[in-house]
Amino acid sequence: xxxxxxxYPEHAAxxxxxxxxxxxxxxxxxxxxxxxxxxxxxxxxEDASATSTFSVLEGLILAVDTKDRYTKxxxxxVARYAMFLASRLGLDADELRVIQTAGLLHDVGKxxxxxxxxxxxxxxxxxxxxxxxxxxxxxxxxxxDLPDIDAVRAGIRHHHERWDGTGYLDHLEGEGIPRIAxxxxxxxxxxxxxxxxxxxxxxxxxxxxxxxxxxxxxQLDELLVATFIExxxxxxxxxxxxxxxxxxxxxxxxQVA
Numbered sequence: 573x574x575x576x577x578x579x580y581p582e583h584a585a586x587x588x589x590x591x592x593x594x595x596x597x598x599x600x601x602x603x604x605x606x607x608x609x610x611x612x613x614x615x616x617x618e619d620a621s622a623t624s625t626f627s628v629l630e631g632l633i634l635a636v637d638t639k640d641r642y643t644k645x646x647x648x649x650v651a652r653y654a655m656f657l658a659s660r661l662g663l664d665a666d667e668l669r670v671i672q673t674a675g676l677l678h679d680v681g682k683x684x685x686x687x688x689x690x691x692x693x694x695x696x697x698x699x700x701x702x703x704x705x706x707x708x709x710x711x712x713x714x715x716x717d718l719p720d721i722d723a724v725r726a727g728i729r730h731h732h733e734r735w736d737g738t739g740y741l742d743h744l745e746g747e748g749i750p751r752i753a754x755x756x757x758x759x760x761x762x763x764x765x766x767x768x769x770x771x772x773x774x775x776x777x778x779x780x781x782x783x784x785x786x787x788x789x790x791q792l793d794e795l796l797v798a799t800f801i802e803x804x805x806x807x808x809x810x811x812x813x814x815x816x817x818x819x820x821x822x823x824x825x826x827q828v829a
């Protein structure tokens with residue numbers, strides 16, 4: 573068994589930082605071969621951040637990966653698709669960075685969802701789905717102590733709102749839904765449809781785009797859907813399912829047939 577231990581307020585100034593610190597220590601324990609306990613010592617993570625490449629954000633992403641590897645891969649895809657859509661909308665570099673962060677953290681609240689529900693291979697019951705819905709509120713609470721995080725929080729909390737007002741948790745509708753959340757909603761839907769899960773096979777890109785179009789004006793912002801579909805179909809270098817970052821092999825053909 574691997575364990576990472578940190579305590580408040582000795583090693584962190586907030587619940588968010590405490591989670592990040594403990595997760596980082598857990599990863600160190602695993603990397604050392606397991607069967608190890610790593611305990612925090614010295615200054616808090618905020619105090620050490622100036623001299624360390626580790627950050628609270630990276631710790632939260634590690635926490636997602638530790639909880640559920642699929643959620644981390646999905647979040648990376650959502651960030652890619654959301655960045656692509658935002659760039660086609662002409663958003664500036666600062667807005668793109670915020671959207672990337674929100675994409676990577678949009679499902680961070682799932683670290684608080686019980687494993688037997690999060691990893692259930694079949695359809696969720698109504699009661700189980702009610703539990704899953706709370707991940708947006710949990711995610712909002714987890715990141716609330718980070719600086720300059722209001723837009724990211726809006727994306728995390730509201731990316732499951734629907735254009736017609738029937739989403740969750742706050743039943744926002746139309747342009748009352750923050751734009752960052754509407755962008756994430758399109759990216760999230762495309763990623764969910766084009767990723768294989770134990771209970772269903774991934775759709776091909778063409779069918780997924782068709783279903784996105786069907787959801788425009790009810791679930792999703794019609795203008796954003798049209799912009800995304802046009803980009804995937806006509807951009808010279810669109811992000812597609814199966815692609816990976818860095819020098820790894822591209823597993824999916826670039827042409828949308």
